[in-house]
Structures are given as structure tokens and as C-alpha cells.
Amino acid sequence: MIDTLVFLIFAGLTLAGAVAAALLRNLVHCALSLTVTFAGLALLYLSLGAQFVGFTQVLVYIGAVAILVVFAILLTRGSGALPGNLVTTSAWRIGWVAAVAVGFVLVAALQHAPFAQSAAAAPAVSVQQIGQALMGPFVLPLEIVGVLLTVALIGAVIVAMPERQGEDQ
Amino acid sequence: MLGEGILKGLAETAKNFAGSFVSEERLTTVEYPEQRLPQIENTRDFPFLVYDGEDAMAGLRCVSCQICEKECPPKCIYIVKSTDKKPDYVGKAQFYPTRFDIDISVCMSCQICVEVCPFDAIKMDTEFELSTSDRFGGLILDKHKLAKSNSYYQKIHPTEAAEVDGRLEEEKQKLEAKAKAAAEAAAAKAAADAAAKAAATTPEAQP
Amino acid sequence: MSPNPAWSRTLDQIFVLLQHRIADLFPPLLQPWVAMILGVVGIVAVFPAIFALTTVLERKGLGRMQNRLGPNRVGPFGILQPIADAIKSLTKEDIVPRSADAVVHYLAPVVLVVAIFLGYAVLPVGRNMQLLNIDAGILFFFAIGASTELSIFMAGWSSRNKYSLLGAMRAVAQMISYEVPLLLSAVVAIMMTGSLNPSRIVEAQGGFTGILPHWYVFTPWGFAGFVLFVIAALAETNRSPFDLPEGESELVAGYFTEYSGFKFALFFLGEYLGMMSIAGYGITLFLGGWGAPLSVLAFLPSWLWFFGKLFLAIFFFIWLRGTLPRLRQDQLMNFAWKFMLPMSLLDLFVAALWRFLGEWLGAGLGTEVVRWLVCGLLLAVTYVLFARVMLKRQKISPRSYRYAE
Ligand code: SF4
Ligand code: SF4
Secondary structure, three states, X not given: OHHHHHHHHHHHHHHHHHHHHHHOOEHHHHHHHHHHHHHXXXXXXXXXXXXXXXXXXXXXXXXXXXXXXXXXXXXXXXXXXXXXXXXXXXXXXXXXXHXXXXXXXXXXXHHHOOOOOOHHHOOOOOHHHXXXXXXXXXXXXXXXXXXHHHHHHHHHHHHHOOOOOOOOO | OOOHHHHHHHHHHHHHHHHHHHOHHHOOOOOOOOOOOOOOOOOOOOEEEEEOOOOHHHHEOOOOOXXXXXXXXXXXXXXXXXXXXXXXXXXOEEOOEEEEEEEOOOOOOOOHHHHHOOOOOEEEOOOOOOOOOOOOHHHEEOHHHHEEEHHHHHHHOHHHHHHHHXXXXXXXXXXXXXXXXXXXXXXXXXXXXXXXXXXXXXXXOOO | OOOOOHHHHHHHOHHHXXXXXXXXXXXXXXXXXXXXXXXXXXXXXXXXXXXXXXXXXXXXXXXXXXXXOOOOOOOHHHOOHHHHHHHHHHHOOOOOOOOOOHHHHHHHHHHHHHHHHHHHHHOOOEOOEOOOOOOOHHXXXXXXXXXXXXXXXXXXXXXXXXXXXXXXHHHHHHHHHHHHHHHHHHHHHHHHHOOOOHHHHHHHOOOEEOOEEOOHHHOHHHHHHHHHHHXXXXXXXXXXXXXXXXXXXXXXXXXXXXXXXXXXXXXXXXXXXXXXXXXXXXXXXXXXXXXXXXXXXXXXXXXXXXXXXXXXXXXXXXXXXXXXXXXXXXXXXXXXXXXXXXXXXXXXXXXXXXHHHHHHHOXXXXXXXXXXXXXXXXXXXXXXXXXXXXXXXXXXXXXXXXXXX
16 A cells, blocks of 8 residues: 555656656756656655665665766757747657657567566565675676776777877877 | 875864964954954945035035046946136135035945045045945945044044145145235235336326 | 763764654654655755854854955854854845746756755764765766756856856856866765665774774875875865856856846755765765764764764865965866876776785785785876876966967
8 A cells, every 4th residue: 555655656756757757848857857756766666675776776876877867968059948849840750659669569568578476576675685696696697897988988989099299180 | 205295284274273272373263353453554344525624514625626526437426516606715615515425335445436536535444334224225325424623534544634634724824825815915016006007196286 | 892881872862862762752654754855954954054054154264264264253253153144145126137948047046045055965974974975876976966067057047147158157167077087086985885875884894903093095006096085086076276167257157147136046956965965975085984983982973973074074165265366278278188087997906906905915004005006006106107298298487378369
């Protein structure tokens, strides 16, 4: 009973944030609503007992991704309110198509997912176990992700590097 | 070595911290309302109007020439010139300001008004406890508040005041001398005229 | 634990006992909630009180460092100054700029203070004195700490003021840059304990050799980690010398330029609470938490030690503020990425080496000596090399302008 109520509140928060992010005019407001969605997701993880995932969600998404989004918005010219009506533009229609397609894929995936039928079967995963799994069986994927991120970092540095004199002619 | 300067700095401030508890001489500040430092002579903040003699309004040196009003960079002086003339301290008939306001919330203490005044009528004050709860009216000083006696001026800026007094005295003497000379010349001329007239009229027969 | 007399144990647990006593007055169903609320009330009462005390102590301390007296008018020795300040900030007009984004402008300080208060939930301030004993406590703190950046951005952006926005951008850039070394330096302690639980980390440092405690700061890697943590913590909390986001000389007051009255007070509160919570975690990670510094002093209650250490930490922050000038933006970034990050990575490596040296060589005095020598030398030599390179690169020349003239 209480669990359902908590779930409904958190789910509502998440959805409200998402809807606001899609509909608000001001891009910074959109980014902030997106953060609300992230926070709602983190709360959902926490209410499922997945502490590590929940806190990581906060650390990574609210602490880093949201900031990144906001920075990106401020560095472009769209930080003010957008003029005009967005709903009728062609980009919006393409968006609809994409949304419907994603929705189909999600529904299809959910229907075939092997859900545990009872809540009692949910395993309690401690942070230590996650750590051991990451350093044991999943060490290769972890390393690959690490290399990928390093490559991205180096790429970013190269893009941001000032051009030397003589080369810009 | 990296970080050495930080350690040195920390030692220095620690010395100050501990030292300020043991030696009173270290404390460079004074407890202001109870303790006051003697004012240095060149202190200045806002202008005031100098008057001579006893009656402030009668003795104002200001002749309302409005030069200061025009020169004040932030335009914080407001003068209304009188329509009539009244005798000033030396007895000469002069215009006088019916209104003379300085908004000290605007004044920037530049002393330009003092520099330009040809009559040594406006000088810089040293009074700084001007806080008021009325930030509009309370900070506009009218001529009654601005008027301060020459002896006050002599007290706050002795050297400068002595110089001004000397100059004024000199001018006054020059004026007197000139007046005297003029009077003498006039008298002489009058006498000469009279003599000439007398001489001219002598031969003729008196009616 | 050494056998302490009963009175000392009672004194140690006095607040916990009090909490249980009060909770027992309620029906059993409500008891956990009441206990929780009491804990929250405790945190919300104690830390702001320390904040109030800190503001006056800071002003007095800074004054003494500059050979002044500091505030001494309100109450004896000016100790009631915070009350006067509180009344002043509560009665001041709350001005919201006309072009500001009212909702975000209003939310920013609230979000900041709430997030910072959340951080206290897992801070162990004494034996058994932790509101939430969760496994991933340290992670929780860092997650919460990272989300304060967003409220700072909100404050800066919603004010529609160039100083606010610049301050917010500086603050966010600085916090992101220093979060990396902060986390990495904390990881050392976590790695050696093998737990993210703050209480476990404190307990792991609880032993004594002779009369000296087993704090992490008394090991080569722990010392390096501690220094790095302190520097990163200063930057994270925008304390001097890393107070560029609110550099008065260039940005008025940075991201809270447009705040006044109570909201300004909230920012102020948030800043100091953030400083205290990060100091609290530094104490937990490296300075033995609520543990006594000497085994003979262990009979004193644990909370006394924690708050004693907290006050020392605050004093140290004030001392630094009274000493160091503000950094320049490029120095700040260079320091973060070219010194802090490599050093904290090296420290991580050294900590691992320490641990495996212990495993390979087995326990014994010889192992200790070898460990100390190898790890200490590794850190010291790298530091010296770094320092030489950094100082050599520093070219002091007259300032040149690119576009002027
Ligand atoms: S001191 Fe300067 S600003 Fe003040 S009244 Fe005189 S001219 Fe004006
Ligand atoms: S104060 Fe001096 S300059 Fe100003 S109106 Fe009077 S006489 Fe003229």
C-alpha cells in the first residue's frame, strides 16, 4: 500500500519532469525539468533498494550530465525563451514519429522481458558485490568503457586546443 | 619548493593571531566612538560656507556668483541668487544666496567648488558623523547647516585658514588703500576744481 | 574498546539514550519515526548553531590575524553578533530583480540548503550517532554534494545579472574540476577500509599502537590523501583562496549578487554548512572520525572528539582565509588538472602498493619500515619533481595584452 503510494509519487514526479522538459518554452527551464526527471529516477531506484545505482544516478546525472546540458545551452544562443509555436514545425512531426517508434520498441521489449513475478525474489545487492562483479567478470567491458571515455577526452582536448600560428592560413 | 610560501604565510598570520592577544601595541585600530585619532590637517569630506562675524546669515562670504554650482562635476550644488543686494561683512553691497543646498549623498568631495570660488566663501569640512535615518532630506544640507564661522575654519585647517585670512586682509587693505587713494584723489580733484572754479570766478564780480 | 567506566559510556551515549527515552513515550508504531524526527531536529538545531558561532569566530579570528579586534559590541566580546545579524537579515527587504526568473530565483537557495542538510544524514558525529547508517554513505554524500552545483547555477542564471552568471559559471567550473580530485583522494580511505560506510571507516581507524591512534592521516598515502582532500574541499566549498566565484573585487558577490534578506542568509548558511559537512567527512575519512587522538583520552565521549575536531578544522579554514590571496582562474584550473589530479591518482596507486606490500611481505616491523620507505619516497619524490616543473614553468614577465594597443 505505502509502497504503491511512494511509487506513484515518484513516478508522477519523473513523468511530470519529462513532460515539462518537452513542453516548456525556455531551454534552461527544460534542462532543469530534465533534472527533476533524473532525480525522480534516482528516487525510484532507491525505493527499489538499489542504493548504489540510485546514488550513482544522482552523482552522474544531476551532478554532471545536467550541468553539461546547462553549459551546452548557455554556450549556444538558445538560452532565452523560444519564440513561436513548436508543435506544428516539421521537426516536431519527426519527433512524434521517433517517439512512437521508440514506444513500440519499448513495449515490445517489455512484453518479452522475463520479469520476476514476486517482489520476494528481489536479491539484495550490496555495494561490495557490485564492485567485485565490476572487477571480476565484467572487467573487460569496464576497461573498454574506460578506453572509450579516454579517447573521447583526448578528442575533446584536441578540438579545444588553440590552433598554432601559421596553420590558420 | 612548492607550498613553502603558504607555510610561511601561515606562520605569519599565526604570529599575528597570537601576538594580538599579548601585546596591545600590535593592534593598529582604535575603538572608534570612545577613542578617536587626532585629525590630520588635510582631512576633508564635504564643503561648508564660511561666514565672518557673529551673524551667520549676514556674514556669509558667498556672493552667489554660482561659479561653484556650474563647476561641480556631479551637480550637487543648488543656488538661488537674491534679487536685492545687502551689505556684506566689509559693508559692500553684494548679492547673496537665498538658497544654497548641497546634496552630500551626491557630493564626491572633489574640492573643485573650493578651488574655483573667487571669494574664499566655500571650504572643505572635516565633520564626518553625518549619518541620518532620512536618506533624502537628511542628506541635503541647506545654507543654515552649511554656514560655519571663520574661527571654526581656522580651527580645522589652521595653515590654510591663516593663508586665506592673510590674503583677504591684504585684499582688504589694498581695497582700503585704493579707496583712500581714490578718496584722496577725489578730494584733491575736488579741491583743485574748487580752486580752479574759484580762480575762474574771482575776476568776475560777485553778484 | 578499552574498558571505560560506566559513567563515561553513559556520557558517550547520552544523546542516543535520550533519543530512545523520548521515543519510548510514543506508541510502538510511531517510535522509529519519532526517533528519526528527533535525529533530524538535532542536526537542524546543532549545525546552524555552530554556523552562527562560526560567523562570529571567523570575524574575530580574521580580525586578530590582521591585528584588529573584530566585532566586540553586541554582547560580551561580541558573542551575540550572530543574533543581531540574523535579525538584520530577516527584517531586510527581499528584493527580486524585475527581469529575474522568479520561480528559479526562489528555488535556488532552498534547493541548496536542503541538499546540504541531506549530506548530514550519513555523517557519524559520535559512536552510534548517525541518522542513517547506510552502506553507500560516502557515495551518498558525494552525490548530494554534486547536486549543489545545480542550485548555484540556478541562482546565477535566474538573477539575470552578468556578475551572477559569471560567478555561477566560475563556481560550477571550479566545483566540477575539483570534484575529481576530491573523490579520488577520498577513494584512498574507502579502498583501504573496503567499505563506503562512514561508520565502518571510523571504526577501521579506531585501534591504537601504544597510545597513538591508527588514523589514516598517519600513513604516507593517508597524509597525501588528506592534504589533497583539504585542498579540493576548500575549492569545492568556494572558500578562500578558491573564492573566485564570489571575488568581491570583480564580481560583487558572485552568484548571490541579486539576493537579499533571508535568501541571502540562506546562501550564507548553505556555504558554511557545506564547509562544515565537508570538514566532517574529511575528519571521518582521515582523522579517525569520533575517535580519541590518544588512547588514554578515550574515556571522553566520542561526540566531544568529533566536534572538537570540527572546530579545529573550521579554525584551520579561517586561518587559511586570513593568510592566502585569491587565485587567478587559469592558476585554479592548472592546479586542479595538472597537479591535483595526477597526485591523487598516484596516491591511489601508492595506497594499493601499501596494501599489497603488506600482503606480500607479511606482518612485522620490517614490513612496516619497507612500506613507509617505499610509499613515502614515491610520494615525496613525485611531489618534489612536480614542484620543480611547476615552478620552472612559471615565467614572471610584465603583463602583455593581446588586443589592446
Ligand atoms: S566637493 Fe566637488 S562634488 Fe562636492 S560640492 Fe564641491 S564641487 Fe561638488
Ligand atoms: S560659494 Fe563661492 S563660487 Fe559658489 S556661489 Fe558662493 S561665491 Fe560663488
